[in-house]
Amino acid sequence: MSTLEIPPPPRRPARARIARALFERSVAGLERLEVIAPDGRPLRRQPGAPRMEIRSDAFFHRLAASGKIGFGEAYVAAEWAADDLAGVLSAFAERLSHLVPRPLQRLRRIYEPLQPRVERNTPAGARANIARHYDLSNDLFAAFLDETMTYSCAVFEPGDSLADAQRRKYDAICDLAGVGEGDHVLEIGTGWGGMAMHAAATRGCRVTSITISREQKQLAEQRVRAAGLERRVEILLCDYRQLYGRFDKIVSIEMFEAVGEEYWPEYFAVCDRLLAPGGRMALQTITMPDDRYRASRRSYTWVHKYIFPGGLIPSERAIARALERGSRLRVSSATEIGHHYPATLRAWRERFLARFDEVRGLGFDETFRRTWEYYLASCEAGFRHGAIGDVQLMLERR
Numbered sequence: 001m002s003t004l005e006i007p008p009p010p011r012r013p014a015r016a017r018i019a020r021a022l023f024e025r026s027v028a029g030l031e032r033l034e035v036i037a038p039d040g041r042p043l044r045r046q047p048g049a050p051r052m053e054i055r056s057d058a059f060f061h062r063l064a065a066s067g068k069i070g071f072g073e074a075y076v077a078a079e080w081a082a083d084d085l086a087g088v089l090s091a092f093a094e095r096l097s098h099l100v101p102r103p104l105q106r107l108r109r110i111y112e113p114l115q116p117r118v119e120r121n122t123p124a125g126a127r128a129n130i131a132r133h134y135d136l137s138n139d140l141f142a143a144f145l146d147e148t149m150t151y152s153c154a155v156f157e158p159g160d161s162l163a164d165a166q167r168r169k170y171d172a173i174c175d176l177a178g179v180g181e182g183d184h185v186l187e188i189g190t191g192w193g194g195m196a197m198h199a200a201a202t203r204g205c206r207v208t209s210i211t212i213s214r215e216q217k218q219l220a221e222q223r224v225r226a227a228g229l230e231r232r233v234e235i236l237l238c239d240y241r242q243l244y245g246r247f248d249k250i251v252s253i254e255m256f257e258a259v260g261e262e263y264w265p266e267y268f269a270v271c272d273r274l275l276a277p278g279g280r281m282a283l284q285t286i287t288m289p290d291d292r293y294r295a296s297r298r299s300y301t302w303v304h305k306y307i308f309p310g311g312l313i314p315s316e317r318a319i320a321r322a323l324e325r326g327s328r329l330r331v332s333s334a335t336e337i338g339h340h341y342p343a344t345l346r347a348w349r350e351r352f353l354a355r356f357d358e359v360r361g362l363g364f365d366e367t368f369r370r371t372w373e374y375y376l377a378s379c380e381a382g383f384r385h386g387a388i389g390d391v392q393l394m395l396e397r398r
């Protein structure tokens with residue numbers, strides 16, 4: 001089932017030598033990292049720190065050919081290994097902007113790949129992008145998510161299981177939107193129905209929830225029926241741009257990252273059109289600081305190539321600008337919850353690795369295992385260092 005393949009890197013010895021020199025210079029400045037060269041020599045010695053072991057010179061060829069994308073590809077191709085992958089990636093995340101020397105950073109536009117046009121989030125493009133991730137297999141996601149099947153940042157209190165923390169997050173989102181008895185709530189981005197079911201069961205509301213993943217719709221509907229909530233929760237296979245109606249409240253959890261910058265004002269215009277007078281919206285989204293967002297908004301990264309085609313993480317300022325351009329909605333409160341993401345991601349990664357034999361039985365191979373291990377660990381590293389955050393916003397009409 002997994003069709004991922006990492007071909008060998010192009011061999012250009014002179015460039016690989018330059019890449020190696022730049023890499024050695026960068027790691028010399030990193031804190032809490034031990035790095036071992038392919039010949040077993042330490043490039044940076046720091047006993048007790050997370051250890052990166054470069055196993056093949058192919059690593060430097062990949063760095064030379066495709067920079068940070070090559071760094072991830074080399075992990076997947078087993079050209080380097082780590083005793084604590086998230087720890088190693090955290091050490092790099094800390095100095096992300098210094099890894100590439102300044103003069104080369106200015107030339108980034110020339111040498112960095114751009115998003116392929118087919119990955120733009122037109123309605124057809126969005127369907128294809130979402131299918132590549134969410135239609136992989138419901139059983140794959142069930143293997144590593146908790147029983148609520150929630151695929152977004154949880155909010156932990158001491159003693160919480162992952163499922164408790166996901167329900168706590170759902171409650172916070174319901175409170176933010178002011179969801180109450182008798183409300184008709186729109187959810188944009190169903191996942192597998194966890195939020196819709198929780199809101200209907202605990203708040204006495206009706207929920208219409210939309211997704212553009214066929215697999216998700218099928219399983220979410222099954223779960224709604226199994227919970228006896230089919231009269232309160234409907235799941236539609238529908239792009240947000242194609243929805244009509246009037247809703248008392250809107251909630252959307254970590255779906256905005258799939259919208260794409262060119263569609264942000266339209267997304268908010270749609271929310272404004274669908275929201276009843278006096279209604280409120282709760283939006284949870286991953287964010288990054290505005291300077292990083294501006295520097296990287298056109299970058300095509302490893303995560304785009306292998307995990308989330310068409311994805312783009314906004315900054316809170318960029319969200320505020322898009323709200324102003326597309327709607328009468330404005331941010332009336334913001335709660336940062338990104339510090340809960342490392343624990344969420346770690347729980348997913350531990351479950352994914354522990355249950356990989358089952359996942360292998362679904363048809364996913366070793367390349368897939370390393371790809372998803374790298375994905376979950378690199379996100380954890382990003383959140384640990386505040387390179388990315390996660391925010392719950394309350395949106396109201398001015």
Ligand SMILES: C[S@@+](CC[C@H](N)C(=O)[O-])C[C@H]1O[C@@H](n2cnc3c(N)ncnc32)[C@H](O)[C@@H]1O
Nearest residue numbers: 150151152189190191211212239240253255258
């Ligand atoms: C990261 S998942 C989050 C799911 C869920 N909210 C949760 O917290 O578990 C993103 C969701 O957004 C949905 N989505 C992405 N693009 C969409 C679009 N254009 N229209 C409607 N739903 C979309 C996906 O199908 C998926 O269900």
